[in-house]
Amino acid sequence: MSVVNSLELINRLTKENLDKYCSKADVELIVLYILDIKRSELYRSNPSVDKVQLKKIKNFIERRNLGEPIAYMLCNKGFWNLDFIINPSVLIPRPETELLVEKILSFYNSKPLKLLDLGTGSGAIGLSLLSERPTWEVYCSDLSFDALKVAKENKENNLVNAHLINADWLSAFENNSFDIIVSNPPYVDKDDTRLLGDGVLYEPNEALVAKERGLSDLKHIIKHAKAYLKGSGCLLVEHAPEQSKEVIALFKNFSYESIRLFKDLNGDDRVSFGRIES
Numbered sequence: 100m101s102v103v104n105s106l107e108l109i110n111r112l113t114k115e116n117l118d119k120y121c122s123k124a125d126v127e128l129i130v131l132y133i134l135d136i137k138r139s140e141l142y143r144s145n146p147s148v149d150k151v152q153l154k155k156i157k158n159f160i161e162r163r164n165l166g167e168p169i170a171y172m173l174c175n176k177g178f179w180n181l182d183f184i185i186n187p188s189v190l191i192p193r194p195e196t197e198l199l200v201e202k203i204l205s206f207y208n209s210k211p212l213k214l215l216d217l218g219t220g221s222g223a224i225g226l227s228l229l230s231e232r233p234t235w236e237v238y239c240s241d242l243s244f245d246a247l248k249v250a251k252e253n254k255e256n257n258l259v260n261a262h263l264i265n266a267d268w269l270s271a272f273e274n275n276s277f278d279i280i281v282s283n284p285p286y287v288d289k290d291d292t293r294l295l296g297d298g299v300l301y302e303p304n305e306a307l308v309a310k311e312r313g314l315s316d317l318k319h320i321i322k323h324a325k326a327y328l329k330g331s332g333c334l335l336v337e338h339a340p341e342q343s344k345e346v347i348a349l350f351k352n353f354s355y356e357s358i359r360l361f362k363d364l365n366g367d368d369r370v371s372f373g374r375i376e377s
């Protein structure tokens with residue numbers, strides 16, 4: 100193939116990869132990345148692709164077809180209103196996790212408060228919230244130092260000023276500190292077939308898998324977060340839809356109040372909420 104225009108190329112490569120992992124959206128992202136242009140420019144000027152660029156594009160498509168996630172290949176993933184640098188030290192932020200951000204923003208206005216994002220990974224939840232509520236004091240913590248390096252880059256690139264803390268869950272914090280604790284902890288069972296889904300094997304196991312059928316970290320957080328919340332403070336956690344009954348039972352066992360369960364855009368139970376007494 101000699102020099103071609105990019106839109107024609109995208110259509111051709113999409114057809115050639117119809118039954119493989121690399122979707123049309125992936126082909127388009129790869130072309131944008133290799134040509135270093137924005138989507139608007141692609142459709143406005145339909146630039147041509149030379150042989151060297153074509154070779155690189157095909158190489159990326161091959162990697163994608165072997166299962167490598169597009170976010171790791173392009174080192175980027177959009178979440179909420181920000182762009183996040185992503186590498187294999189961190190989980191690729193999922194669209195369903197935006198429900199945590201959406202709920203917190205709907206409950207709390209710009210009045211200053213203190214929030215902790217436990218297991219922050221790339222910083223997706225905490226940094227997105229801080230970009231929307233710059234008056235808040237936001238702490239983003241993770242056990243993985245490599246994940247925190249990614250969160251630091253994301254903090255700097257997105258010009259938000261979160262505190263980054265390397266700690267095992269709540270161990271670094273003082274009691275009675277936070278108005279909101281939010282967490283998307285590991286919650287997948289080690290034998291869950293979802294671990295074999297597209298690209299998941301490339302993600303850090305310790306960001307996904309938890310003991311006790313995926314519930315051990317959720318249990319730990321729900322049990323201990325109470326002590327770190329100020330009066331009327333609340334905890335929100337993400338979990339798998341089939342864990343919702345057990346997660347709600349944990350909130351009840353540990354005497355949270357105003358307990359609620361929220362569904363994601365697919366209609367699946369995804370986020371549980373509880374408040375402590377004022």
Ligand SMILES: C[S@@+](CC[C@H](N)C(=O)[O-])C[C@H]1O[C@@H](n2cnc3c(N)ncnc32)[C@H](O)[C@@H]1O
Pocket residue numbers: 189190191192193196217218219220221222223224240241242243246266267268283284285286305306307
């Ligand atoms: C499901 S990922 C969530 C990442 C990010 N918050 C997101 O939603 O995209 C869980 C995160 O919890 C972190 N983690 C696992 N065990 C931890 C522990 N004991 N203490 C603190 N963080 C932990 C992992 O390193 C990972 O970054």
